[in-house]
Amino acid sequence: MVQKLGTLTETASQTGGPYVHIGCIPTFAGLPGVYPEDLGLSPIADGAKGEVITITGSIYDGTGWAMRDAMFESWQADGAGRYPGQPGADPAVNGFCRFAADKDSGEFTLRTVKPGAVMGHDGRMMAPHISVWIVARGINIGLHSRIYFEDEDNSADPLLARIEQRPRVDTLIAKRIAAGQYRFDIRLQGPGETVFLDI
Amino acid sequence: MTDTGRLIPRRRDMHPVPYDPEYKTSLTRSPNLPLLSLESTPSEETGPRFGHGLIGALDNNLILNFSKGAAPAIGERIRLHGRVLDENARPVPHTLVEVWQANAGGRYRHVKDTYFAPLDPNFGGCGRTLTDENGYYEFLTIRPGAYPWPNRGNDWRPMHIHVSVFGHSFGQRLITQAYFEGDPLIARCPIAATVKDRGQLDQLVAPLDMGASRPMDYLAYRFDIVLRGRRQTMFENKPEGM
Numbered sequence A: 001m002v003q004k005l006g007t008l009t010e011t012a013s014q015t016g017g018p019y020v021h022i023g024c025i026p027t028f029a030g031l032p033g034v035y036p037e038d039l040g041l042s043p044i045a046d047g048a049k050g051e052v053i054t055i056t057g058s059i060y061d062g063t064g065w066a067m068r069d070a071m072f073e074s075w076q077a078d079g080a081g082r083y084p085g086q087p088g089a090d091p092a093v094n095g096f097c098r099f100a101a102d103k104d105s106g107e108f109t110l111r112t113v114k115p116g117a118v119m120g121h122d123g124r125m126m127a128p129h130i131s132v133w134i135v136a137r138g139i140n141i142g143l144h145s146r147i148y149f150e151d152e153d154n155s156a157d158p159l160l161a162r163i164e165q166r167p168r169v170d171t172l173i174a175k176r177i178a179a180g181q182y183r184f185d186i187r188l189q190g191p192g193e194t195v196f197l198d199i
Numbered sequence B: 001m002t003d004t005g006r007l008i009p010r011r012r013d014m015h016p017v018p019y020d021p022e023y024k025t026s027l028t029r030s031p032n033l034p035l036l037s038l039e040s041t042p043s044e045e046t047g048p049r050f051g052h053g054l055i056g057a058l059d060n061n062l063i064l065n066f067s068k069g070a071a072p073a074i075g076e077r078i079r080l081h082g083r084v085l086d087e088n089a090r091p092v093p094h095t096l097v098e099v100w101q102a103n104a105g106g107r108y109r110h111v112k113d114t115y116f117a118p119l120d121p122n123f124g125g126c127g128r129t130l131t132d133e134n135g136y137y138e139f140l141t142i143r144p145g146a147y148p149w150p151n152r153g154n155d156w157r158p159m160h161i162h163v164s165v166f167g168h169s170f171g172q173r174l175i176t177q178a179y180f181e182g183d184p185l186i187a188r189c190p191i192a193a194t195v196k197d198r199g200q201l202d203q204l205v206a207p208l209d210m211g212a213s214r215p216m217d218y219l220a221y222r223f224d225i226v227l228r229g230r231r232q233t234m235f236e237n238k239p240e241g242m
Helices: A020-024 A166-172 B198-202
Strands: A052-057 A071-076 A096-100 A108-113 A130-135 A143-149 A173-178 A181-183 B077-086 B096-100 B126-130 B136-142 B147-149 B155-157 B160-165 B174-180 B219-222 B225-227
Touching: A020 A071, A020 B096, A020 B160, A071 A108, A096 A108, A143 A166, A166 A173, B096 B136, B126 B136, B160 B225, B174 B225
Parallel strands: A052 A181, A143 A173, B077 B219, B077 B225
Antiparallel strands: A052 A108, A071 A096, A071 A130, A130 A143, A173 A181, B077 B136, B096 B126, B096 B160, B147 B155, B160 B174
């Protein structure tokens, strides 16, 4: 016998199911009135410093179908690379957003400020990125990924550098389609499968 | 010693398998390629915080929050309560817990749910609360009904409440489901069965808690939730190998 560690095991995940929206964004899901408004409507308030951008995309299952029932959460630093709560962080950036695909078009849109680069623990800078977390029916444990930007210097980013198959890096990079507008598609499996993170 | 180190890596074998042939939708929605495993960074160690100003007086009372207190929902009155802890067995205070569920007949208030059990005009099906300084939370609700769902020929979901928890780090984000002690449908459910570790599945089943129930009012079920912890060390901010 040895000493007991006294540690616990993380509770097992379960799928968010087909009705995750009524729990997390009920007004969007047609269940208004329980809360004044849905949580995470916008990651920024008026006056947020930095370039306001929109990111549009779809999430595709293994058959190529643009899913309508996923829910996304995003978390990001402010325009100067500071996370909410850190000294000097922009008070107009709360950093958190919840969004979902439109039921007709299958497209989601995230409107936010472009985050600044963030310093890692080892002092190396991480290129500007937005963290995303995806849940849906059929996803048994939420999927973490990141959105980087085509028009930023991603060459020294420590996470992207860890991707062995270099063409897969592109799956994490939003394409610039116009000034302030980006496209970011997510593929859960098959050709062009997005890099998902165990982080 | 601090608990502000890196997040403890997830033990994926303690979680459901992403791809499970008995749960058909998982087949086209699970990554085929390996996840990229990395130590956490500030992007995962920070996370959104929500204040008490967010929470309305009836937000954790699903019996009354849809009718704004005008009339109670139909069903077996229950209290679902417990603590949110981390892997280091420390309470997670002031964190947001959200729940959603079917009504007593097994019907969700969602446009896509066409099951012929009727909607309850006084039941919405969502609630939220913040844990207190000891990581404790509670909801008053009705016990959700079991319901059939399209998967194999005759699959039924056991009675369950969906639970979403934030913690203090984006990397702790967790959605799970609370089942109820004694429900024979748990052992037949392909979604519950995506959790292959028996002990971990048992931890998703809330026991009847008579000591926390209220005579002539409600039964109580206890559901504790464990989130990822952070490494505790005085060495954390020194370069590796030093």
